[in-house]
C-alpha cells in the first residue's frame with residue numbers, strides 16, 4: 001500500500017514514512033492510493049472477530065511495511081479492557097467500543113472509554129505505540145506539534161507522556177476549553193510535554209501547526225511530526241470502530257445502517273467515509289455540528305466557506321468550535337475524482353480566506369453516491385437533548401454526543417438502524433451537564449480532584465514564527 005498527497009505533489013510513500021511525516025510536502029494530506037475493497041463473505045468473516053483481531057484485519061490492509069506479527073502485537077497491547085475501562089458497564093470493557101441500545105433501531109456506540117474520556121483515545125493510544133515502535137526501528141526521535149480544541153491534546157499527551165524520543169508541543173485555544181479538559185492537559189508535569197495556550201480559537205492553532213509543517217527546513221531540522229487527524233495513522237485507526245459498531249447492530253451483514261457523527265475537524269466522519277468506500281454497508285453518514293456550522297452549510301449548499309475569528313463562536317460543545325475542517329480535504333479529493341491539481345486549486349481558495357462552491361454534479365453525488373447529510377444544534381437544542389436522552393432512556397450523554405442525537409433524530413428513517421457515535425463522556429463538561437440535569441456528572445475515581453492539581457503552560461500569540469522560536473528555543477537548549 002502506498003500513500004499519495006491530496007494535492008498531487010508527493011511521490012508515493014509507505015505507511016511508516018507518512019506516519020512520521022505529518023503534512024505532505026505540498027501542503028496536502030496523505031491518503032491511500034486506493035481503498036481496499038471487502039466483499040460480503042469477507043465482511044461476514046470480520047463480523048465474528050473481537051476488537052483486536054478486527055483492528056488487525058482492517059489496519060493491516062493499510063500497513064504493509066511493519067511485519068504482521070509486530071503490528072498484531074502493537075494492536076493487542078493497545079486495545080485492552082484495562083485501557084478502555086471507563087464505560088457505563090465495566091463488564092463490557094473488553095468490547096472496547098460497546099453499543100448502548102436506546103430503543104429499537106437507535107444505538108449509541110461508546111468511543112470514549114479510554115484514559116482521557118474522549119474518542120480521540122481510540123486512535124491516539126495506537127499512534128503512541130506505533131511511534132515508539134517505528135522510531136526505535138529507525139533510531140530516530142520526533143517532535144510533535146499539535147493543535148487541540150480540548151480532546152486531541154489530552155489524548156496525545158496521555159499517549160506520548162514519558163515515551164522515549166518523543167516531545168509534544170500542544171497548542172490550545174487560551175481560556176476556551178472546559179476546566180476539566182484544561183486540567184487534564186496542563187496538570188501533566190512530564191518533561192516531554194509542552195502545553196501552549198494560544199490567544200485565539202482552534203482554527204488559529206491548526207493554522208500555526210500547518211505553517212510549521214510547511215516550513216520544510218524547520219520541519220527537517222527539528223523532526224516535526226503530527227498527531228492531529230492530519231496524520232493518516234489517526235484516521236485509519238478510527239475506521240475500525242465503524243466496522244465494530246456496524247457488526248454490533250446489524251441483524252444481518254449486508255443490511256444498510258446509518259451513522260451520525262458529531263463533527264468539527266472532520267476526522268471522525270472521514271473515517272466513516274473510508275469504511276463505506278471499503279464496502280461496509282453504511283447508508284448515510286450524518287454530520288452533526290454546533291453553532292459553528294460551516295460543515296452543515298457545506299452539506300446543505302455545496303459551499304465551503306471557512307469563517308474568520310469574528311464568525312467563530314464559543315459554544316457549550318467546545319471541542320467542535322472549528323470552522324476550518326482539515327479532513328474535508330480528503331473527502332473532497334475523493335468526491336472530485338481524486339484530481340490533485342483540481343483539489344490544490346480549491347484549497348488555494350480556502351487558504352486565501354475565500355472558499356469554494358461545488359459543481360451541481362458533485363453536490364448531487366455527495367448526497368446520492370456518498371450518502372452525506374447534516375444538521376446543526378444550538379445550546380438550547382443541546383440541553384434539551386441531554387434531558388430527553390436521560391428522561392427517555394436513562395442514559396447520560398455529553399454535549400457533543402447531544403449534537404449527534406439531535407441530528408440523528410432529524411435524519412432517522414423507519415426500518416434503518418442508526419448509530420450515534422459517542423465522542424466524549426459527560427464528566428468532561430460538568431457545567432453544561434449541571435445546567436441540563438441539575439446535578440454534576442459522575443467521574444472516574446482516578447480523576448477526582450483533577451482541577452486542583454498544579455498546572456503548567458505557556459501563552460503565545462497566534463503567530464507561527466513565535467511558535468517556531470518556542471520549539472527551537474526548547475530543542476536547541
Ligand SMILES: Cc1ncc(COP(=O)(O)O)c(C=O)c1O
Nearest residue numbers: 151263264265266267268319423
Ligand atoms: C468531543 C468531540 N466531539 C466531536 C469532535 C469532532 O470530531 P472531528 O474533529 O473528528 O470531526 C471532537 C474533536 O474533534 C471532539 O473532541
Ligand SMILES: N[C@@H](CCOP(=O)(O)O)C(=O)O
Nearest residue numbers: 148149150151152228229267
Ligand atoms: N476536537 C479536536 C480538534 C482536533 O481534531 P483532530 O482530530 O484533527 O486532532 C480536539 O479535541 O482537539
